[in-house]
Amino acid sequence: MAGDFSRALAKGYNWKKSTQGGARMLTSEYLESVVARYLPAARAGQVATYIPGLAAADPEQLGVCWMDQDGQVVTAGCWQEAVTVQSIVKVAVFLQALADCPMERLTEKISLNATAERFNSIVDLEEKNAHRPLNPYINSGAIAALSLVKGEAFSRVMDLLEGLTGHPGLEVDQAVYRSERETGDRNRAIAYFMRSTGILEGEVEPLLEDYFRLCSVRVDCRDLAAFGATLADGGRNPVTGRVCAPREHCRTAMAVMLSCGMYGQSGEFLVHAGIPAKSGVGGGIMAAVPGRAGIGVIGPALNHTGNSSGGVELLCALSRELDLSIL
Numbered sequence: 001m002a003g004d005f006s007r008a009l010a011k012g013y014n015w016k017k018s019t020q021g022g023a024r025m026l027t028s029e030y031l032e033s034v035v036a037r038y039l040p041a042a043r044a045g046q047v048a049t050y051i052p053g054l055a056a057a058d059p060e061q062l063g064v065c066w067m068d069q070d071g072q073v074v075t076a077g078c079w080q081e082a083v084t085v086q087s088i089v090k091v092a093v094f095l096q097a098l099a100d101c102p103m104e105r106l107t108e109k110i111s112l113n114a115t116a117e118r119f120n121s122i123v124d125l126e127e128k129n130a131h132r133p134l135n136p137y138i139n140s141g142a143i144a145a146l147s148l149v150k151g152e153a154f155s156r157v158m159d160l161l162e163g164l165t166g167h168p169g170l171e172v173d174q175a176v177y178r179s180e181r182e183t184g185d186r187n188r189a190i191a192y193f194m195r196s197t198g199i200l201e202g203e204v205e206p207l208l209e210d211y212f213r214l215c216s217v218r219v220d221c222r223d224l225a226a227f228g229a230t231l232a233d234g235g236r237n238p239v240t241g242r243v244c245a246p247r248e249h250c251r252t253a254m255a256v257m258l259s260c261g262m263y264g265q266s267g268e269f270l271v272h273a274g275i276p277a278k279s280g281v282g283g284g285i286m287a288a289v290p291g292r293a294g295i296g297v298i299g300p301a302l303n304h305t306g307n308s309s310g311g312v313e314l315l316c317a318l319s320r321e322l323d324l325s326i327l
């Protein structure tokens with residue numbers, strides 16, 4: 001298989017001339033063939049059930065959208081299906097916290113290091129790092145980052161997310177939101193623990209409400225690809241042209257994606273794909289290829305680390321075959 005693809009690559013089979021005269025574009029035939037190859041990997045995963053609202057997702061789905069720096073897209077599979085953004089929103093929360101809070105103060109509350117524990121670990125908080133969450137992409141770190149957002153945290157992060165995705169009017173999936181809220185005791189425990197240690201100041205419940213609602217925003221592959229492409233271009237959304245975040249903050253957000261974006265699989269993903277990415281338990285993955293493109297993937301069936309099983313395989317293949325690794 002690898003040989004076939006090197007030959008295909010050599011013939012330029014998976015690229016075509018851009019209609020707008022800019023960079024070469026992928027062909028949708030190539031992208032469709034990659035989705036078809038990794039559907040069995042998707043089927044081998046399991047949808048998340050710890051939030052009951054996620055259990056109804058279709059494990060057979062796999063879709064992808066590639067967006068280049070001119071905003072041109074190539075899509076394949078069921079890319080139009082939406083899932084809830086879940087942990088991918090933590091990147092937007094972190095960017096907003098970076099905008100609202102000086103780095104020295106932010107890192108007094110949250111560090112920027114990987115964890116070997118699960119994303120909703122409590123043990124790390126008690127035992128390690130002077131009670132500071134290890135990074136902004138685990139639940140404790142994201143809740144702490146959200147507490148550093150000034151003013152109306154929910155609407156400010158939503159505005160930023162709409163800018164990053166170039167999708168005004170993003171919607172909250174009310175059923176998933178209610179489900180998160182009703183079954184969110186672990187996140188409550190994490191938040192109250194953080195208040196007991198002074199990491200969180202102020203009211204816990206409204207903060208959690210905002211966190212649950214942000215995790216429940218519906219996005220499709222194109223939204224995720226635009227988010228990635230915006231980070232990849234230093235904060236400029238390639239479709240709207242709007243600058244949503246400073247280049248420096250995008251670099252910080254992507255650096256943490258590289259080391260912590262894929263939970264316990266981050267190291268392996270760095271070796272095999274070599275691009276910053278962030279996953280969510282809804283089955284989405286948002287990836288950025290600095291200076292080149294954004295990639296949005298959706299596949300609700302997850303592997304044992306909580307990442308989209310088909311999505312991880314598909315991204316590793318794209319990186320290998322298109323030479324996307326930044327290393």
Ligand SMILES: NC(=O)CC[C@H](N)C(=O)O
Nearest residue numbers: 086087119139215280281
């Ligand atoms: N890994 C995830 O996507 C976690 C987000 C989810 N809403 C939670 O808090 O548990």
